[in-house]
Amino acid sequence: MGSFISNTGSQQKEMLKKAGYADFDALFEGIPREVYLKDGVQIPSGLSELEVCEKMEETAAKNTVFRHVFRGAGSYRHYIPAIVKSVTAKEDFLTAYTPYQAEISQGNLQSIFEFQTMICELTGLDVANASVYDGATAAAESVFMCKERKRTKAYVSATTPPEVLAVMKTYCYGRNTELIVIPEKDGVTDLDALVLMMDGASAACLYLQQPNYYGILEDAGTIGRLVHEKGARFIMGCNPIALAVMKTPAECGADVAVGEGQPLGLSMGFGGPYLGFMAATKEMMRKLPGRIVGETTDSEGKRGFVLTLQAREQHIRREKAGSNICSNQALCAMTASVYLSAMGSAGLFEVAKLCTSKAHYLREELKKARLKPVYDKPFFHEFVTECPVPADTLLLRLEEKGYLGGLPLSGGRILWCATEMNTKTEMDALVQLVKEVASV
Amino acid sequence: MKLIFERSVPGRRCSILPPCDVPETDLGEFGRTKELHLPEVSENDISRHYTELAKETHGVNDGQYPLGSCTMKYNPKINEYTASLPGFTGVHPLQPERTVQGCLKVLHTAEKLFGEITGMDAMTFEPAAGAHGEFTGLLLIKAYHDRRGDTKRTKIIVPDSAHGTNPASAVMAGFMVVNIPSTEDGLVDLDALRAAVGEDTAGLMLTNPNTVGLFDKNILTITQIVHEAGGLNYYDGANLNAVMGVARPGDMGFDVVHLNLHKTFSTPHGGGGPGSGPVGCKAFLKEYLPGAGVVQTPDGYCFAHHADSVGSVKAFYGNFLVVVKALTYILMLGREGIREASQNAVLNANYIRTGLADAYDMAYDETCMHEFVMSLEQEKHAIHVSAMDIAKSLLDYGIHPPTMYFPLIVHEALMVEPTETESKETLDELIHAFLEIHEKAKTDPAYVQSAPHTTAVKRLDEVQAARNPRLRYVFE
Numbered sequence: 016m017g018s019f020i021s022n023t024g025s026q027q028k029e030m031l032k033k034a035g036y037a038d039f040d041a042l043f044e045g046i047p048r049e050v051y052l053k054d055g056v057q058i059p060s061g062l063s064e065l066e067v068c069e070k071m072e073e074t075a076a077k078n079t080v081f082r083h084v085f086r087g088a089g090s091y092r093h094y095i096p097a098i099v100k101s102v103t104a105k106e107d108f109l110t111a112y113t114p115y116q117a118e119i120s121q122g123n124l125q126s127i128f129e130f131q132t133m134i135c136e137l138t139g140l141d142v143a144n145a146s147v148y149d150g151a152t153a154a155a156e157s158v159f160m161c162k163e164r165k166r167t168k169a170y171v172s173a174t175t176p177p178e179v180l181a182v183m184k185t186y187c188y189g190r191n192t193e194l195i196v197i198p199e200k201d202g203v204t205d206l207d208a209l210v211l212m213m214d215g216a217s218a219a220c221l222y223l224q225q226p227n228y229y230g231i232l233e234d235a236g237t238i239g240r241l242v243h244e245k246g247a248r249f250i251m252g253c254n255p256i257a258l259a260v261m262k263t264p265a266e267c268g269a270d271v272a273v274g275e276g277q278p279l280g281l282s283m284g285f286g287g288p289y290l291g292f293m294a295a296t297k298e299m300m301r302k303l304p305g306r307i308v309g310e311t312t313d314s315e316g317k318r319g320f321v322l323t324l325q326a327r328e329q330h331i332r333r334e335k336a337g338s339n340i341c342s343n344q345a346l347c348a349m350t351a352s353v354y355l356s357a358m359g360s361a362g363l364f365e366v367a368k369l370c371t372s373k374a375h376y377l378r379e380e381l382k383k384a385r386l387k388p389v390y391d392k393p394f395f396h397e398f399v400t401e402c403p404v405p406a407d408t409l410l411l412r413l414e415e416k417g418y419l420g421g422l423p424l425s426g427g428r429i430l431w432c433a434t435e436m437n438t439k440t441e442m443d444a445l446v447q448l449v450k451e452v453a454s455v
Numbered sequence: 456m457k458l459i460f461e462r463s464v465p466g467r468r469c470s471i472l473p474p475c476d477v478p479e480t481d482l483g484e485f486g487r488t489k490e491l492h493l494p495e496v497s498e499n500d501i502s503r504h505y506t507e508l509a510k511e512t513h514g515v516n517d518g519q520y521p522l523g524s525c526t527m528k529y530n531p532k533i534n535e536y537t538a539s540l541p542g543f544t545g546v547h548p549l550q551p552e553r554t555v556q557g558c559l560k561v562l563h564t565a566e567k568l569f570g571e572i573t574g575m576d577a578m579t580f581e582p583a584a585g586a587h588g589e590f591t592g593l594l595l596i597k598a599y600h601d602r603r604g605d606t607k608r609t610k611i612i613v614p615d616s617a618h619g620t621n622p623a624s625a626v627m628a629g630f631m632v633v634n635i636p637s638t639e640d641g642l643v644d645l646d647a648l649r650a651a652v653g654e655d656t657a658g659l660m661l662t663n664p665n666t667v668g669l670f671d672k673n674i675l676t677i678t679q680i681v682h683e684a685g686g687l688n689y690y691d692g693a694n695l696n697a698v699m700g701v702a703r704p705g706d707m708g709f710d711v712v713h714l715n716l717h718k719t720f721s722t723p724h725g726g727g728g729p730g731s732g733p734v735g736c737k738a739f740l741k742e743y744l745p746g747a748g749v750v751q752t753p754d755g756y757c758f759a760h761h762a763d764s765v766g767s768v769k770a771f772y773g774n775f776l777v778v779v780k781a782l783t784y785i786l787m788l789g790r791e792g793i794r795e796a797s798q799n800a801v802l803n804a805n806y807i808r809t810g811l812a813d814a815y816d817m818a819y820d821e822t823c824m825h826e827f828v829m830s831l832e833q834e835k836h837a838i839h840v841s842a843m844d845i846a847k848s849l850l851d852y853g854i855h856p857p858t859m860y861f862p863l864i865v866h867e868a869l870m871v872e873p874t875e876t877e878s879k880e881t882l883d884e885l886i887h888a889f890l891e892i893h894e895k896a897k898t899d900p901a902y903v904q905s906a907p908h909t910t911a912v913k914r915l916d917e918v919q920a921a922r923n924p925r926l927r928y929v930f931e
Contacts, residue, residue, distance in 0.1 A: 017787030019529050019721070020799050021878035030802055030879060034809045036822075039798045042805060043701060045670045045822060050707050055700040058571050061789025064533050071783055075542025077557035079550065089770060090548050096471050098498050100539075102505040110514035110530050112522055113727035118850055118910040121456065122508030123726045129459050132927040136492050142926045145727070148583035151770040178770035185745070185766030189594055189628045232485045260482055263489050275770075285558045286548030286771025287583070288729035300924065306727065311920035313913040314905075323920040329586070329623035330861075334632040339623035342584035342717065346725030356459055356501050359468045360493040369475055376477035393485055414551065422549055439476040 016061030081419035083441055085377070087397050087432030088228070088422045089150075089176050090286065091278045093256070093366065094436060096357040099280045103350050113306070113342070117321045124320035127308040127345070130352045137258040138272040139265030140294040145306040146348040147340060150275025151179045153291030154222055154252050155186035156338055157271045160295065160302040161220035161248040162192065168217045169194045170247070172204040174227035179252065183222065197221070202229045202390035202399070209241055218247035220271075225251050225261070229430065230374070230397025231390060232261070239268030248299075255279050255292070255351075257395045259360075259367040264294075271295045280354030281347055290347035301327060304338030369435035370396035377433045377442050384449040389428055397432045399424065403453050412452045418445055456511065459504050460928050463495045492930045511911050512726065513855055519881050521807075523826045523858035523870025524618070524666060526696045526718035528800075533787070534722060534780035543779055548771040552757050558775065559756035563749040565733075565782045572785075572793065573692070573712050574705020575735030579744045580773040585693060586620040587768060588713025588732030589660070591745060593628035594765040595711055595736055596658045596687045598743040602763065608657040608686065614643055616667060616862040618693060621660045630657055637864055641667040641819050643677050652684035662691040663707065664698070664824035666862040668804065668870075678708025687711065695719045696874070697801055697825035700794030711736045720781035731777035746772070799875035800825040803882055807873055810886040814893045818865045826872035828865050835867050840896040840903050842867040847914065848895070850907035852888040 022030070036042055043051060062070070084092045103109070107122070114120030114127075127145045134143035147153045158169045171183060173196050180196070187194040197209045204223060213221065221242045225235050235251060242249040251264040253274040258264075264272035276290030277283075295303055301324060309323035329336040358366060374396040378388055386400040402409055406423040413420040421431035433442065496504070513520075520527035537543075546555055566578040582588040593611065600608040611625040612633045622632040635647040643661070659681045664670045671677065678688045690709035696719045704712045716722050717730035724730070736744065746767050747758035788796060801824055808817065808827045818828040831842040846856035846869060858870040873882060896903045907913070 016789050016792045018792050018795060019531055019876050020795060021876060021881075022799065026879045027799065027802060030806045030882075034802070034805045036802075036805070039802070042798070042801045042822060043670075045672055045824075046698070046702050047672060047675060049675060050702045052701055052703065052706075055790050055794045056571050056703065058568050058785070058790050058793075061787055061792040064787065067783055067786045068533060068536065070786060071537040071779070072540060072542075074557045074560050075537075075540040077560065078542045078546050079554035080541055080545035081547070081550075081554075084547060086547055086549060088549055092547070094471065096469065098469070098501050102501070104535070105505065105509045106516040107509040107512040107514040108505075108726055109535070109723045110516050110527075111512050111726040112520065112525055112527060112724045112855070114512075116513070116846075116850065116856055117915045118847070118907050118912055119511075119513040119855065120726075121911055122510065122512035125456060125458065125511075126505075126508055128926075128928070132460065133493060135927045139489050142924075148587060148729075148774075149770050152583070152587075152768070178767065181767040182769060185594070185768055186627070188766060189590065189597070190626075191629045232482065258487070259491060260487055262485055262487055266489060282544035282776075283547045284544050285546045285555065285775040286773070287769070288774040288777060289770070300926075307924075307926060309920040310925040311916045313915050315913055317912055319912040319915045321915045321917050321920050323917065323924060323926075326921070328619075330619040332623070333619045334622035334626050336619070336623040336626075339586040339590060339620050339627050340584075341586045341620050342724070342728040342730040344583070344725075344729045345727030347729055349726070352459075353501065353505065356494040356496055356504075357469050357471060357498065358493070359495050360491045361468055361495075362471055363491070363493060365472050368479065368481065369472065371482060372475055372477050372480045375480040393482065395482070410551075414554070419547060419550060435472060442477075 017063060081417060083418040085431055085433060085445065086419050086422050088430055089178050090283045091434060092283060092436050093278050093434055095280050098357050099350055099353045102353045103346055108346060108349060114322060117319065121319060124308050126349050126352060128310065128320050130348045131308060133352060133355050134292045134294050137255055138294040139263030140272055141297040142300045142303065143292065143294040144303045145308060146343045146345065147291035147293060147305050148344060149289040149291045150252065150273065151182035153273035153293050154179050155183045156304045157250045157273050157293060158183060158220060159190065159337060160271055160299060163219060166217060166219040166247065167192065168214060169219055170197055170213055170221040172197050172223050173199040174204055174229065175222060175224045176228040179224065202231050202392055203233050204238060213245045215245045218245045220248040220250050222250045222252060225253055226257060226395040229390060229399050230394040231392045232394060235267035243268060256367050256370065259363040260371065270299055276351045279351035281350055288344055288347055290344045290351055302337060305340045305343055366435050373433040373437050374398060377431060380442060380446040381449060384446050385453045386449060396434060397430060399428050399430050402427050402429050409449065409452045413448060416448055456507055458928055459494045462500050462504060465495055467495045467497055469498045518853045519877055519885060520855040521857050521871045521873045521885060522855055523872040524693055526872060526874055528721055528874040529876035530721055530723040531784060534783050537783045538776040538779045543776060556755050559749045561779055561782055563751060563756055565778055568785050569714060569733060570735055572699060573735050574703030575712055576738040577741040577744060577748060578733050578735040579746065580733045580778050581745045581767065581769045582713065582732035582734055583769055583774050584728060584730040585713060585715045585732045586624055588734045589620055589624035590627050591734045591768050592689050592711040592713050593624055595740045595743045596689065597628055598765045599687060599740060600657055607655055610655045611657055612651050612659045616665055616864050617660060617662065618666065618691065621691060641665065641669050642671050642673060645673060645676060648677060648680055652680060652686060656684045656686035658687040658689055660689045660691055662694050664694045667819055667828045668823040668826040669819060670824055674707045694825065697797055699797040701797050710740060716777055716781040721784045722777045722780035729774045729777055731774045796875045803873040803875060803877055806882055807871060807886055811889055814890055826870055829869045830865050831867035831869060834896060838896060838900050840900050842869045844903045844906060845869060845892055848892040848903050848906040849888060851909045854885060854888060
């Protein structure tokens, strides 16, 4: 069996004796006999590191890792610079606790302060927190930043990704909050419905994903204005890479901007761990959930960093806290910071531009293979097509050739994605395969 | 230390991407007009910057970390290796089931093993941390009462010794919180509990061993009182490291549990996350679990959606790669290893407790589980040396301080949890440091009050940070 205990059997005996116990059972005498397990639990016996290593390698080998990926829908394959993993694998970062003891946590605290700065830069907003679990929980938490005594109803556009919408619904079920879905029209939020449905007296906020689930760029500026006219807050959920080339949430009038940080150097990893980021206007600073790092000075006047505005948080306010969040995704936030440092403004702009260009090229080429685009709207790196044959037939054929095609949607439609990882050669080969299946 | 932005030089950059091989497209009127300031640095700059930051970050690898309630045990390196296998990291969450059999096997195996360890019948891995698990577990309790039409059950009972997340989670799940006092010996006050339960009781949240490090001997009576009143029992798994393979929440009368894989099951804390807070439940609550479970069929593993799910609490399947780490750990320890881990966690705590009992005032002077609480109240009054002063003094020994000022029911509390992976030698060092500081506090209190003396920065001005928030770097 494996063990990570340092003390030898004889040391354990010596310690038991010194502490005044005859044996291990004596330590557990306070546990009622009805629940005390004499023989432990029924799981398999432990294994050596070598055996577990082989077992896990075998398990991992049962998965297919596609060489060619054209699927996004909330998880994106981007290039991860080598420096990223090298930094985040440092044991000090990996094994530290939350930086409550500031004197020996300046490295960790400073990295969060840098992360907050980068998120503010990307979104154009004033303040950001240290992260939450993922983009979906960030969206859900943002709703409760906006809820007020008389403004209790939350609105969300139907063009929001289903995973995000589902989590928002669950959080709203928890807090007994009404969540109203504004329908879509032609792949974007139906503005007439929005004006009609949002109640000017009780609306707390509207959540809009930009680009939306179909990859389309919504008219966020207009939506922001309409939402504010209703006296409600405007929340934007953003793709952080798109933010390099897209109008910032601040410019669109957002009060809160959140998003999924996975594209910033995190692997797809079967869905996690990812990174939820949250930013807000200065006015809403004290409504932000989770940890926030601030700059201060030590008793000798030297610059330093601490966790701050803790009066918002659960360990101080208990049932009056705005959120229960404690652990967040700190190491994932650091991953994003290293990624953004490696790319720099110019590099991030290039990634975003490559994504846009490749996706537009792919859409044009797929047209030639009889996969007609469903919407004729400006988009970032995802788009929806029709499929003249059953989508499953096409996708299975692609799978056999090592291609993870787009995500099948209802009605035989497919949601495609291209990133900087997809080369022209690869896209041309994909289109060739599609032609072979779709022209039958 | 310079900020990464202060290392920036206009035009400096890393070479990462190839040129574009297709016609270029831009977003026109949707395009960004606001300037974007990100660091302009070389790879060498980045490497040196983060190495400098790492030196000013205290991890478990840097020294012992007796941080109560946080279970800062050694994080095995094999965990990092298995979680970084490309067969796991390169998998898209929305791939067809037949192409993710390995991932499904991980979830399926983990559910079986953690189910047996906790005495629960089903489990979800969606929750990303302990507090997230609490929220999820409470939603199961809410759904249970809702579906029975028992809508008057709006209250969750929480002992005053509980973690702050408990009441905060209860509110997020739409409940009102009823705080009940603890007895003088740190246990649940049975009379107070009996008085608190009723037709409006949705459930009780409890940590056992509790936050003062004691196993509540009345646990079966406690859970029975709640059940008889029609409520359910929620087990906060924060302290499971004391009783793995020794006792199971499922046998104590609990209906729902959450685990902290980043505590008990050795996946690292990462400086504050990512964690993982899976939730287990008894069979009668299974269909309320979030999302889908994994079932094994003759054709392989597949997802099975829960019929009456409370909904998803996170996109996809939780912090999957963290689950890979925890599974790796459990496969290595196995049946004997998890029990041995808990036994040694408890031994190490009692070894320190008895080693300090002559000098320090133990809040509860009896056998503890994996952690214990001391009170510095006497010292605070007599010589004006506080729990904080003692804690900060430990920094000068290269030791991470214990948890301070928690639980709230003990004044000037220091909560010590050594974990099973510390050796006798390091525990002796800790005892020595504590005793030496205690002596120093008597002979030279000013020195202790102004600790730490050897760290990169001295005590930081938290009041200034909160009054005049500077939460980002401002570019000139």
